[in-house]
Amino acid sequence: MTAAPPDLPAPLRLPARLTTTLTHAGPEARAWATRLPALVSDLCERWGLTVGDPYEGGAWSLVLPASGARATGGWPGECVLKLVLPDEYTAAQFRVLDEAAGRGCVRVLASDVDRGALLMERLRPGPAESWDTSPGLIAGALLKFWQATASLAVPPARHKAEGLLGLLDELGHLAEPRHRPAVEAARDLARGRLRAYRPDRLVCSHGDPHAGNLMVRDDGEPVLVDADGTGGCEPEYDLGVVLRSWTTELLAADDPRGMLRAKASELAQQTGCDAPAILAWAGIERVTTGLYLRRLGHDEEGCAYLDSALRTNVRPG
Known part of the structure; x- marks a missing residue:
C-alpha cells in the first residue's frame, strides 16, 4: 500500500x-x-x-x-x-x-x-546542460574541489564499491527482468574497482557532480553544489558520476558505447585520471541510481537509467 x-x-x-x-x-x-x-x-x-x-x-x-x-x-x-x-x-x-x-x-x-x-x-543557473561542454566544466570544478579538500581524503571505513555492491543486493529485486543483465554487469564492475583499490590515490569525493549540480557565480566561475560527504575514493569515481546520467542522449545515440569511451578519454586527459576506471564507475552508478530512483517512486526516471545501462555496459579494457 x-x-x-x-x-x-x-x-x-x-x-x-x-x-x-x-x-x-x-x-x-x-x-x-x-x-x-x-x-x-x-x-x-x-x-x-x-x-x-x-x-x-x-x-x-x-x-x-x-x-x-x-x-x-x-x-x-x-x-x-x-x-x-x-x-x-x-x-x-x-x-x-x-x-x-x-x-x-x-x-x-x-x-x-x-x-x-x-x-x-x-548562485546562478549553470550553462545549459550539454554533452559537449558540461562534463569538462564539472571536471574543472572537481579539480579545485579535490585540491581544497585534500586533508579529508582518508581511507573510508567501507570502500565505495563495497557499499554499492550492498545496494545492488538490497535493491536488485526492483530491476525489471530485462534489466537483470545490467545489474549483474554492475556487480562485476564493482568487484573490479575493489580489486583495483589504491589508498595512495584517494581524493575527498564530491559524490554527486552531475550536470544539474553545476552552477555559476556572478563572475561566471562554474562551481558545484550538493557535495555528499561520503569520504575518500579514487578520483575516477566522481568522474564516473559525471557520465552517469545523460539517459536521453545515450538512448538516442547510434553508438552509445563509443560516445562514452570518447568522453571518458577527454576527462582522463583533462584530469590525469584513468579512462577505463571512469567508465567502470559510470556503469556501476548508472545501475544503482536507476534502482534507487525506483525505490523512491521515480519509476520512469529509474527505468531510463537502467535502459541506458543495457546499452552502455562498457567493461574496462
Missing part, C-alpha cells in the same frame, strides 16, 4: 519531486516534512531571513531562495537556505563544504548540523 504524501501546512510548499521521494521514504522522512514549516520559521528568525517559494527539482532536500543580512555577519543580501533530513552523513557533508571554503563548490555562510540546515551563497 502506497503511503500518503506528507501533509505540509501552508504557506510552505514542497516541490513535486521532493514530495514523491518523501512519500516513499518512510515515516521518519514524512515526519521531518511536517516539521519543516516550524524549522524554516525558526531559522528565518535566527538568521534574519525572508524566504521565497522553493526551487524545483531537488529529490531529497528543500531549497529556498532567501534574503536579508545580519549587521555583524557580512552576508550578502541574497542567499539560499537548504534543509535536508539529518542522517549519519550530514556532519561529514557540512564538514566537506566548510573545508572547501567555496573552492570548486558553493560557499557556506552558516550552518546548523543538528537540524540539517545550510545557509549558502546565491
Whole structure:
C-alpha cells in the first residue's frame, strides 16, 4: 500500500519531486516534512531571513531562495537556505563544504548540523546542460574541489564499491527482468574497482557532480553544489558520476558505447585520471541510481537509467 504524501501546512510548499521521494521514504522522512514549516520559521528568525517559494527539482532536500543580512555577519543580501533530513552523513557533508571554503563548490555562510540546515551563497543557473561542454566544466570544478579538500581524503571505513555492491543486493529485486543483465554487469564492475583499490590515490569525493549540480557565480566561475560527504575514493569515481546520467542522449545515440569511451578519454586527459576506471564507475552508478530512483517512486526516471545501462555496459579494457 502506497503511503500518503506528507501533509505540509501552508504557506510552505514542497516541490513535486521532493514530495514523491518523501512519500516513499518512510515515516521518519514524512515526519521531518511536517516539521519543516516550524524549522524554516525558526531559522528565518535566527538568521534574519525572508524566504521565497522553493526551487524545483531537488529529490531529497528543500531549497529556498532567501534574503536579508545580519549587521555583524557580512552576508550578502541574497542567499539560499537548504534543509535536508539529518542522517549519519550530514556532519561529514557540512564538514566537506566548510573545508572547501567555496573552492570548486558553493560557499557556506552558516550552518546548523543538528537540524540539517545550510545557509549558502546565491548562485546562478549553470550553462545549459550539454554533452559537449558540461562534463569538462564539472571536471574543472572537481579539480579545485579535490585540491581544497585534500586533508579529508582518508581511507573510508567501507570502500565505495563495497557499499554499492550492498545496494545492488538490497535493491536488485526492483530491476525489471530485462534489466537483470545490467545489474549483474554492475556487480562485476564493482568487484573490479575493489580489486583495483589504491589508498595512495584517494581524493575527498564530491559524490554527486552531475550536470544539474553545476552552477555559476556572478563572475561566471562554474562551481558545484550538493557535495555528499561520503569520504575518500579514487578520483575516477566522481568522474564516473559525471557520465552517469545523460539517459536521453545515450538512448538516442547510434553508438552509445563509443560516445562514452570518447568522453571518458577527454576527462582522463583533462584530469590525469584513468579512462577505463571512469567508465567502470559510470556503469556501476548508472545501475544503482536507476534502482534507487525506483525505490523512491521515480519509476520512469529509474527505468531510463537502467535502459541506458543495457546499452552502455562498457567493461574496462
